[in-house]
Amino acid sequence: MEKVDGRRARGDQSRRAVLDRAMQLASTDGLEGLSIGRLAGEVDASKSGVAALFGSKEQLQLATVEAARTLFVATVIEPVREHPRGLRRVVALVRAWLDYSAGRVFEGGCFFLAASAELDSRPGPVRDAIARAIADRDSYFVRTINQAIDAGELPGCDDAEQLAFELTSLVETANSRSLISGSSVPYDRAARAAAARLTACGADPRVLASAGLR
Amino acid sequence: MEKVDGRRARGDQSRRAVLDRAMQLASTDGLEGLSIGRLAGEVDASKSGVAALFGSKEQLQLATVEAARTLFVATVIEPVREHPRGLRRVVALVRAWLDYSAGRVFEGGCFFLAASAELDSRPGPVRDAIARAIADRDSYFVRTINQAIDAGELPGCDDAEQLAFELTSLVETANSRSLISGSSVPYDRAARAAAARLTACGADPRVLASAGLR
Numbered sequence: 001m002e003k004v005d006g007r008r009a010r011g012d013q014s015r016r017a018v019l020d021r022a023m024q025l026a027s028t029d030g031l032e033g034l035s036i037g038r039l040a041g042e043v044d045a046s047k048s049g050v051a052a053l054f055g056s057k058e059q060l061q062l063a064t065v066e067a068a069r070t071l072f073v074a075t076v077i078e079p080v081r082e083h084p085r086g087l088r089r090v091v092a093l094v095r096a097w098l099d100y101s102a103g104r105v106f107e108g109g110c111f112f113l114a115a116s117a118e119l120d121s122r123p124g125p126v127r128d129a130i131a132r133a134i135a136d137r138d139s140y141f142v143r144t145i146n147q148a149i150d151a152g153e154l155p156g157c158d159d160a161e162q163l164a165f166e167l168t169s170l171v172e173t174a175n176s177r178s179l180i181s182g183s184s185v186p187y188d189r190a191a192r193a194a195a196a197r198l199t200a201c202g203a204d205p206r207v208l209a210s211a212g213l214r
Numbered sequence: 215m216e217k218v219d220g221r222r223a224r225g226d227q228s229r230r231a232v233l234d235r236a237m238q239l240a241s242t243d244g245l246e247g248l249s250i251g252r253l254a255g256e257v258d259a260s261k262s263g264v265a266a267l268f269g270s271k272e273q274l275q276l277a278t279v280e281a282a283r284t285l286f287v288a289t290v291i292e293p294v295r296e297h298p299r300g301l302r303r304v305v306a307l308v309r310a311w312l313d314y315s316a317g318r319v320f321e322g323g324c325f326f327l328a329a330s331a332e333l334d335s336r337p338g339p340v341r342d343a344i345a346r347a348i349a350d351r352d353s354y355f356v357r358t359i360n361q362a363i364d365a366g367e368l369p370g371c372d373d374a375e376q377l378a379f380e381l382t383s384l385v386e387t388a389n390s391r392s393l394i395s396g397s398s399v400p401y402d403r404a405a406r407a408a409a410a411r412l413t414a415c416g417a418d419p420r421v422l423a424s425a426g427l428r
Contacts, residue, residue, distance in 0.1 A: 027335070029336075030246075107335055109335075113331060114332075118244065120390070121242040121322040121323075122243075130394065131394050134395075161403075162403055162406065162407065165407070166403075169383040169384050169387035170380070172386075173387065176330055176334070180334045180341075192376065
């Protein structure tokens with residue numbers, strides 16, 4: 001058993017090493033640029049070893065999307081969940097999402113925005129996995145805003161989906177404009193606009209300021 | 215001379231045919247997916263013929279970016295310029311840009327959003343051409359908003375760059391969310407948010423309604 005567990009542990013470690021590199025490569029060169037052979041070269045492993053871990057190119061792409069989703073949850077969603085439900089959690093989410101993009105967790109910025117732009121016109125399981133990850137993230141944002149509405153902390157807002165769309169727009173455009181222009185100003189513009197939008201909804205300015213949204 | 219002119223006319227026609235197909239391919243499969251050989255196959259021409267028209271892959275990519283820029287100007291900017299300067303031109307621009315994206319002039323949605331997501335992390339002349347085209351478009355939007363501010367038609371707005379960033383965010387996120395979800399709802403959300411933002415700046419609701427922004 002020990003021998004088998006040792007082998008499995010090494011397999012998990014190799015898998016993680018390949019996926020870490022795969023996420024970075026996909027964020028800069030696209031998911032279509034991934035291949036078993038290229039990844040094997042990148043992590044100094046044999047092609048047959050990487051093929052044994054992932055099977056096909058499509059399975060490698062799907063595993064990479066799943067790894068990016070897990071990383072987003074660990075980096076953004078889990079820390080945000082430590083804030084109390086309501087407006088505090090909404091502003092924590094906007095701030096954490098801006099920081100995740102600005103901090104270049106992925107060299108190519110937000111993994112899902114890049115993946116969505118790359119694959120939105122190419123039907124298939126990988127596109128579907130990206131669409132699902134984005135839809136789940138959007139749903140989490142809507143639920144978080146609804147909790148703030150239910151708590152009476154956004155009295156001027158009666159459409160959580162609309163507000164989620166608008167705040168998401170700001171974060172995603174800050175990501176894309178910052179990447180193409182090489183400037184961090186778009187993040188400041190996004191934070192300012194998010195603060196103004198939430199203030200117009202009747203949000204407590206002190207809560208906004210606590211997350212640096214002003 | 216006639217013979218030479220005839221040859222030149224045929225050359226221009228071939229060039230346009232190749233670029234039309236190149237723009238569509240780039241919008242779905244990316245600018246990196248373009249090659250002289252692939253384009254030759256797509257438009258039923260010889261590889262040497264296409265190579266004679268464009269030279270290298272990079273020159274083909276640069277010509278494709280330039281063609282997409284020209285098409286955006288012809289489809290969006292030129293018709294907008296027929297509206298009087300000021301708020302009317304601002305709302306005409308938002309409406310024309312949404313329509314250009316929703317109308318899928320390119321199968322893969324907004325050419326420049328896809329190109330920016332693909333190449334933002336890959337330094338070189340093609341990335342620089344995309345960055346310049348986006349910066350020029352942003353500048354035009356800012357100038358158009360400033361004309362409305364100068365005309366006293368947006369009394370609640372004193373920062374044209376900030377407003378341009380916010381309106382651009384709405385249009386671009388409508389584009390990407392519509393492509394990945396297959397729904398047109400994001401365009402409605404963007405139009406509603408743009409109307410609310412301009413109303414908050416003191417815009418005349420009748421002018422907004424004239425462009426279907428409400």
